[in-house]
Amino acid sequence: MASSFTRTANVVDLFANTIYPAIIHVAEGRISRLEPTGTVPNPALPYALPGFVDAHVHVESSLLAPSEFARLAVVHGTVATVSDPHEIGNVLGVQGVEYMLKNGRQVPFKFCFGAPSCVPATPFETAGAIISATDIEQLFQRYPEIGYLAEMMNWPGVLNRDADVMEKIRLAQQYNRPVDGHAPGLTGADAVRYIQAGISTDHECFMAGEALDKLQAGMKVLIREGSAARNFEALIDLLPEHYENMMFCSDDKHPDTLVLGHINQLVQRAVARGQEVLKVLRVACRNPVEHYRLPVGLLREGDAADFIVVDNLQDFNVQQTYLNGELVAENGRTLISAVPVEVVNNFIAHPVQAQDFQLSAPTPQPTLRVMECFDGQLITARHDVPARIENGLVVPDVAQDVLKLTVVNRYAAASPAVAFIRGFGLQRGALASSVGHDSHNITAIGCDDESLARAVQLVMEAKGGLAAVGPDGQELLLPLPVAGLMSDQDGYAVAAAYTAVDALAKELGSTLQAPFMTLSFMALLVIPSLKLSDKGLFDGEAFRFVEAVM
Structure with missing residues (x-):
């Protein structure tokens, strides 16, 4: 049973846009009374405010089960997430979505999960499952935690009013669920048509002009920092x-970054730039609760006692986090107990060898379509580059940062797809990951075929994980046995293990801030320009396969 207590603090009221000292009375997990003790903030008191909400997150990308994600997030004042289980949905279908619900219920954290709208994301890749319109309706009917239709990535289908796409949107409207969007770069009349179909948000804006265009057309825009x-x-x-x-x-x-901070960091950065604190907190706390109709308190009488206490409204150092009146974190320490994490998976392991990744030169002087990745972005660029040839084979040109990229089907034995990429800066060895948006086949990058094969094989043998391999016998593997996406271990231990494999990737030469995260998006076909699926190199602007070697 929830406890009853009082807490004295400067209360941040995001409805009256005031801050005043008060005694917060909590009874049976709800705020029974706010008793003002003055009209202006008391500098001797800390500040109480509604908890932070991450308005769009794939929990699986933390490499943690929901219960472990929650244990880390509450330390930073996060009390709820709007979570798209699209990743595990692509691996295990509805079973994967239900896994997230079941695990998340075991901790006092407010997960709002979505019904994945695009599983598989495209017909141009091999996924482990399909989630149909019928499946989506059943999720809406069975589970109140399924609070929205998750990001509609098939924006061409929306613009063309594809029957299956529109049926999923219709079902969301029928069951009174908002529809999340995903339309990078879409502006003008196309953006208006996309929004008019019933899409309410977009988290993919990477330029202010694009975001402004969508805001003016009536869409809500999410500021993303991952x-x-x-x-x-x-x-x-x-x-x-x-x-x-x-x-x-x-x-x-x-x-590794979740251990350091979450939405609290964005709030602190925004205020440090001179943004008005009450406006920033509305963005961080109130807007997601209202848009998604989350069962999250906003520090009003009668609300669930979901609130945080911070030292001041500049640094936002979180002293305490409460959920339903329960103290779940205090002074940098989580108070949520760990729960056992069940292992589920869909992974067909098959051996690979160096020759599987070889490419024969089709002409004496071929040209490569090279994908270029950018630090901090999901988009890529295309460059036509002269190929380096050795013994009739097209090989990486490490000096020019042209490395070999491969995607290997993890759901069936099949020949790998191979292309070339620049921007990673890797000087030797290889990296491999079973986290490969959106179908989560194995994505790997390497300076030579032997290292590439070894890194992929390590992931295969573990049936999921992140691997870094050096040419001199250096090897590190972070196993991800839950759907090949998540660990079953303690979140802080996983963060430490990730830090180690990330450090080896950088020791091997990668210049990216998060090389494994960037690698995981090189198979995301719905983000332009060039991407690689298990079926081949894909032009995201022309929406068709193209040759890697010309």
């Missing part, structure tokens, strides 16, 4: 005028 995509700097100056229609999100957050 481990791979970081759009805070590009979008934050829209907040003063559009704060009523903006939210903060991480989208994808690796465990």
